[in-house]
Amino acid sequence: MATTLAKAAESVEYAARLEQVSKSFATPGGQQLVLDDITLDVAPGEFVTLLGASGCGKSTLLNLVAGLDRPTAGSITTDGRPALMFQEHALFPWLTAGKNIELALKLRGVAKSERRGRAEELLELVRLKGAYGKRVHELSGGMRQRVALARALAQESNLLLMDEPFAALDAITRDVLHDELTRIWSETGLSVLFVTHNVREAVRLAQRVVLLSSRPGRVAREWDVDIPQPRRIEDAPVAELSLEITEVLRGEIRRHGQH
Template sequence: MTTSDFLERAAPSALAEAAAVAPAPAVRLEGVCKSFGRATAPVLDDINLDVAAGELLCVLGASGCGKSTLLNLIAGLDRQTGGRITVDGGHAALMFQESALFPWLTAAGNVELALRLRKVPKAERRTEAKRLLSLVRLDGAADKRVHELSGGMRQRVAMARALAQNSAVLLMDEPFAALDAITRDVLHEELVSLWDGNARAGRPLAIVFVTHNVREAVRLGQRVVLLSSRPGRVAREWTVDMPQPRRIEDTGVAGLAAEITAELRREISRHA
């Protein structure tokens, strides 16, 4: 056998071995399209995107470009018109812009509802709900009703409820958009701390975070993806090569945000 023959036979085996070692993405979208009715233009068209296990990915785009639709498809709340979506574990947790808490339940009760849907035994739910509320810095708030909680506290409860779904993927649809700047900044810190803590504990949590705020995307994300206006396609992406923790006013964050904002404006102009 010649050397070239050996390499030719060995190469497929080596490639297969490398593929086996490479971790599967937490989310994979392959040629994903979405239309609402035959007479309308597609909202999303040929989306190809991988989200690595434990990655914090931010998605930007103009209003109406399909960002929320994309999250709904990943969450399984709607079905794509074409293409394929694969999610690690088969399901993703979803956190909305509004907290969507049940006002007749306490903070712990709202979290326990997600545990109940997971069929966690009743005797364990209260303890687990308190643990999750502690993770989002709501110690002592377990028995408070929704009307007793500030906007930031409600979003923390919503985050705890999403974490109670025990998914390797967390989808966040502009969860801090309605909050004041200071509260939003505090929750940025807490989200990054929670995400980093999961990684250190060997439970990587992939987060897909949709936002209109470019600086928020750069402050949080390891990678930022820009969707074009309708139909929504992946127009461009950036790797954010800055260590955490970051501040929204950091020079590096401001510089990259300015670059992305310029590209977003060009994208909007192209489809105006």
């Protein structure tokens, strides 16, 4: 499994490279700058979390990296088309769990004869063996996000973009999914760019935490997280670093109340 999913990552020195990326939107009050001069590399196999308060343009940034939108200035290069996972599962309700995954395979050009087996493998990877024929509405919130993860993995992209994928889940389910994501990430060698506003989640998962300031979004600070995996969200080192980051984040937010 691990060998089939991991791509020849050595050939490129980054999974995503953002160089001086800016994005502004036209509003009734004129141009509004949402992202300002973002420079960021995601190395092959690296797990990076983007952290920020509301208004930091996290989702805009992911849309740009996913190629759903174009930057106003700067350039974004990715190693192939990234896969994207949303806060809502975004599974198609007219297909079963298995067929949702097969659609991603089909759109990638996988031969019909191989799709079924590959979809079952991916379901097994997210520990949903036997959910192949289940309809989306028959699955719990956590199970839906795991199918969505399997569907994203089916794209065999080197880079997985995740837009607050666990924000709508309850704490226990979220914990379990953190474990799953860490396991799958270490098994597959994927690069992950994970957006969240939850500091502990960011520290629990990442090798590197990037803090964005708000309005406009800029890279405010970065932390390397060298706490060994497996981590738990309530581990002391995780809590300690979270506290430090939270203080900086609060400082960033406070600036907005001062003028």
